[in-house]
Amino acid sequence: MLQEELLHTLALLKTEGIGDVIAKKLLTHLGSAEEVFKAKPIQLAKIDGIGASIIRNLKKKEVLIAAEAELKFIQSQHINTLFYQDALYPERLKQCFDAPVLLFTAGNIHLENRKIISMVGTRQVTSYGMDFCKNLIADLAPLNPIIVSGFAYGVDIVVHQAAIENNLQTIGVLAHGLNQIYPKTHKKYMHKMEENGGFMTEFWSTSNPDRENFVKRNRIVAGISEATIVIESAEKGGSLVTATMANDYNKEVFAVPGRATDKYSQGCNMLIKTNKAHLLTNATDLIYHLNWDIKKSEKAIQKQLFVSLENEEQIIYDYLQKQGKEHLDIISLESNMPIFKLSSILLNMELKGVVRPLQGKFFEII
Structure with missing residues (x-):
């Protein structure tokens, strides 16, 4: 982002009554932060949600003075800025309606990884x-x-x-x-x-x-x-x-x-x-x-599970290891355990991290 546009974006965000959502609305209608400050009151008034108080606040010199001070800090500390329309702005965050217009970063951040x-x-x-x-x-x-x-x-x-x-x-x-x-x-x-x-x-x-x-x-x-x-x-x-x-x-x-x-x-x-x-x-x-x-x-993540299993848990574990995924009713029948008891045992095994539930009352070992 060019320094002049960054300055005006900072000033926009400093303006009382303007948060990220309204700032984006103004930027969408007028194209840039600099154009927002150049816009005449009659232009701004046509934008939904922009009332007289915001229009007055945009004309205050204090917002540009504050923005200039913050820009000096950003430059002196070599801080990276990410504008919400930039390609490098976090993609998933960009999709959130109230995502920040500007992000400031320090360090060695690379967001190409989708995970x-x-x-x-x-x-x-x-x-x-x-x-x-x-x-x-x-x-x-x-x-x-x-x-x-x-x-x-x-x-x-x-x-x-x-x-x-x-x-x-x-x-x-x-x-x-x-x-x-x-x-x-x-x-x-x-x-x-x-x-x-x-x-x-x-x-x-x-x-x-x-x-x-x-x-x-x-x-x-x-x-x-x-x-x-x-x-x-x-x-x-x-x-x-x-x-x-x-x-x-x-x-x-x-x-x-x-x-x-x-x-x-x-x-x-x-x-x-x-x-x-x-x-x-x-x-x-x-x-x-x-x-x-x-x-x-x-x-x-192949990793040996050093988990202590009770006798009945071991029976179920051994059965699922042979069969792969299996339905709750079949496990109950084959292990000769009533459903209410089996469900409790499977929950304990799930908490131990050795089985997981699947859709349709199926279970499999992890």
């Missing part, structure tokens, strides 16, 4: 959540996905570190400008992050990590990826907001199940129970639902 997944969760991550994150990312590593998260405490930083350890590109979406880092204790991770991906934000250098910015940040996390995975979450939390946004964008959502009594599994269990997320027990579940290259994936 992009977002992973979110509680800041009070448990050892169970940590282990799941690390194992999932290690298992997905042969497929070389881009891993997106919010660079916050807990699940976020575990996700970023696991991606780096597996030489995967990882992107931290920030709720503030690129002139600072939050939380400050994560500054030690910045260099590795920028080597293996980097940071992305819609916020200016004048923005602080205010509460409302985290909600806005979450729509980028949800919109940029093919799927959002909730690792752990309490009954309420930002991760559930991100999952809701992903559902609203018609994205796939996955949640890691946990014990009903565990505080930081309640949100995930609720998502699964209300059909707002697929149950996720391992990498194969994700690959299967996202329709990634199954043959390549199976070779990449």
Whole structure:
């Protein structure tokens, strides 16, 4: 984007009453941000949703002064800007109606890879959540996905570190400008992050990590990826907001199940129970639902399952290993187990990651 047009785009976004949706409407009607500022009031008034107050605000000199200051910061720090109509703008995010008009990035981000997944969760991550994150990312590593998260405490930083350890590109979406880092204790991770991906934000250098910015940040996390995975979450939390946004964008959502009594599994269990997320027990579940290259994936993730099975679980496992996929009624008949008991056993096996349900009450081993 040319510097003059970037300046006017910044000024447009700084104008009170103009957000991303209205900015796009103005840009569509008038062709460029510079033309928006050149337009006469009578032209602007003809555009649906543009009232007298917005027209007055566009004429204020303060917006251009603020834009000039931010442009100097961008230039001095060599920050990359992505305009929503640019070819390099994240393709899936571009399809979201409220996607940011401008994104600012730092580091070594390359979005040519179509396999992009977002992973979110509680800041009070448990050892169970940590282990799941690390194992999932290690298992997905042969497929070389881009891993997106919010660079916050807990699940976020575990996700970023696991991606780096597996030489995967990882992107931290920030709720503030690129002139600072939050939380400050994560500054030690910045260099590795920028080597293996980097940071992305819609916020200016004048923005602080205010509460409302985290909600806005979450729509980028949800919109940029093919799927959002909730690792752990309490009954309420930002991760559930991100999952809701992903559902609203018609994205796939996955949640890691946990014990009903565990505080930081309640949100995930609720998502699964209300059909707002697929149950996720391992990498194969994700690959299967996202329709990634199954043959390549199976070779990449061939891994011995060191899972302890009860006697009845072992009987079912051995049967499915011989038969391949089989209907619930047939498994019940062949194993001489009533349906109610068999269903409970299959659920336990599913949680252990050794079987998965298919359409039409079929099951197969993983």
